[in-house]
Amino acid sequence: MAYGNAAFAALSDPTRRSVLERLALGPRAVGEIAEGLPVSRPAVSQHLKVLKEAGLVSDRQDGARRIYAIDPNGLGAMRAWLDQFWDTALLAFKAEAERTANDEKEDDA
């Protein structure tokens, strides 16, 4: 799932995680997001761009300011790891259940 992978990659950076955690508190302009972060405003803008491309953040124009917010649609990607995990696990379970069943049939023969 390319979309989920983009989200994974976007979140591999600790600054981007900090940015997203700030947005979890509510929509913010770049300046507010950058406050207290150990990186420059242009750097925060760059991180926001990556988060936006990964589908985790949306933005809208508000007068002279651009307001960023968590994109609720990105939540699907947030669950992606767990989703993939259970896929993997259940397929392994199915393979094991059917393997042992076949073994028994062979034993019976």
Added chain:
Amino acid sequence: MTLAIKPAPVRKSLTVAVKPERAFEVFTTGFDRWWPRSHSIGEAPLKTAVIERRQGGRWYGLLENGTEAEWGDVLAWEPPKRLLLAWRIGADWQFDPNLHTEVEVLFAPEGESATRVSLEHRLLENMGAAGEGARASFDSDGGWGGLLQMFAAEAVKAS
């Protein structure tokens, strides 16, 4: 502003070409034979994965260094129809006895010799917020931040 967004449960189902009794048996007693080795917590590789065969029992990993990594406990043991596990591994990949998420597995007969296995991992909104009387929202670091950390941890492992 409160973002009252909560993650939907993860739902999976698939058909297994064995009867419910066997499906339940392999899922539980045979747990160690299929549980992906990559999915474990603790300081050492996973040696044996265990689901105890009773309500109130535990499910956990025995690690190669002889220690145990607890994952949660068995909330309902209803062979061959239903298994309900508490998943108490938090956003930081640590066991937290106060964290409550649930994994419910249902085994329904399908035809003469197959089983529909349906799994639901729910209450994901509690992840990372266990100590705060978890609320179903992402207005705190515990809610959103926790999920993010978990997600990131997985991303790092995958890279």
